[in-house]
Amino acid sequence: MRSIVLYYSQSGNTKRVAELLATSMGTMALRYTCPAFDGSPFGGLRQAWSIFSYATPKIILPKEFDGHYDLVVMAGPVWGARPASPLRAILKQKPLLGLKQAIFLTCEGSSARFPGEKALSEACALCAQPPVAAELFKAIDLANDKVGIKVDAFAESLRRATAPDTTAADPTRSTDQTSQASDAAA
């Protein structure tokens, strides 16, 4: 299976989880950028405006992204209890629309008024089709040495969600199931 982790990150938290996840999945993590915010004069103001107006900025996909993947894991931070605007922008990108997607967000996670969980639900709803798996990483997870365990568990859920269904192709299993069903009926 060919997969990729595609992330946006400003202060490095999403980058860190994306790289750990890519290692756990045996794939690459690629960063997409948002020139209007990153290192641009008035970038902070534009970013704040995107939170209040819900506008989506222009984003740039990394040149290594070739669009031929069985699974794309989309990632980004939470801003104002919503998926960060560059993440909302990438979820609308045409090259990604037909691909199987998973999602993770990172957030501070300590404010009940600005919950990351709400942002994660919104990000899932914005995906072209329901994501195969979704996860939220909070500051407390990242501060913990065990962040790798949570990342590995997420990678495992992605493997399970994208594993080919061998049930129908396995005649032995099919026979077992038939006989179990007959036993149950008797």
Ligand SMILES: Cc1cc2nc3c(=O)[nH]c(=O)nc-3n(C[C@H](O)[C@H](O)[C@H](O)COP(=O)(O)O)c2cc1C
């Ligand atoms: C403008 C802005 C708004 C944020 N809003 C929230 C929020 O509503 N809820 C939350 O838990 N964290 C919030 N955070 C914290 C970030 O989601 C968190 O630090 C995230 O891990 C940053 O990811 P990054 O380091 O990859 O950029 C906000 C951070 C910024 C810069």
